[in-house]
Amino acid sequence: MRRKILPKKYKTKLSFSTALNKLQQFLDRVEYWNANYSKYYRVSDVVLLGSLARSEPKVGDLDLCVNIERVQAFSPSEKKEEYSEWRSSTLGYAHPSNYGDELYMFQTDVIRFIKAGDGRFDVLQWHELPSLSLTLDPLTKLVSKGELQYSNAREAVANATCLSGEEINSTIEKGALSRKDYEISVYCNALSKYPEHVRDAILERDKCHDEYYAHIGNHA
Structure with a gap:
């Protein structure tokens, strides 16, 4: 059962300009990986949300939903020795300490880089994006189908937008924040972050009005 819904928040804050610089470096690394290192996996999609997407003057962290995509069919167990040598010489990463890490390093190295x-x-x-987007805070698509949508971080943040009414309805219809996927406390906590009309639409879809208000009443 999934638990995580909302991004964590740092106690200390970055300035907006510092956060922008970090985002620019991130975009540059994504572009470099996809252009040079994506033999097995690439960064397919990235969406920025949270305080930086809202252009707040102080930013706790940079919240990014990331989708990693396999580029070609291959057997990790057959390619792990060759890949491990490459990652050591090119990326400077030590050999994984166990067999499981060896098999997953093709994916985890992308995020690490x-x-x-x-x-x-x-x-x-990536599967968290629909639920997160229903807060109706601004967000912006940084990468789509492996291609940067913005090469400039400032421009990317300036173009952050909220979901349209049609996108909201579609996201809800597709099952975002479904009651069957979450414990009641997590479900209700997430719903409490949403605008009332979004919350009501989800409760109507899940037929959970009574359960939601009973839980809220017990924890008031």
Whole structure:
């Protein structure tokens, strides 16, 4: 059962300009990986949301939903030795300590590279995007189908927009934040972050009005 819905928040804040610089470096790394290192996996899609997408003067972290896509069919167990040598000489990464990490390094190295060890990047799973987008805060598509949509971070943030009414309805109809996927406390906490009309539409879809208001009443 999934638990994580909303991005974490740092206690200390970055200035808007510092956050923009970090985002620019992130975009540059994504572009470099896809152009030079994407033999097995590439960065397919990235959406920026959170405080930077809202152009707030102080930014806690950079919230990014990232979709990693396999480029070709291959057997990780057959390619791991060759790939491990490449990543060691090219990326400077040590050999994985266990067999499981060996098999997943093809994917995890992509995230590791684009984050570059910076804990301010909160990389969220792609399946979380529909639920996160229903807060109706601004967001912007940075990468689509492996291609940068903006090469300039400032321009990307300036073009952040909210979901349209049609997009809201479509996202809800496709099952965003479905009751069956979450514990009641997580479900209700997420719903409490949404505008009333979005919350009501989800409750109507899930037939959970009574359960929601009973939970809220018990935890008031």
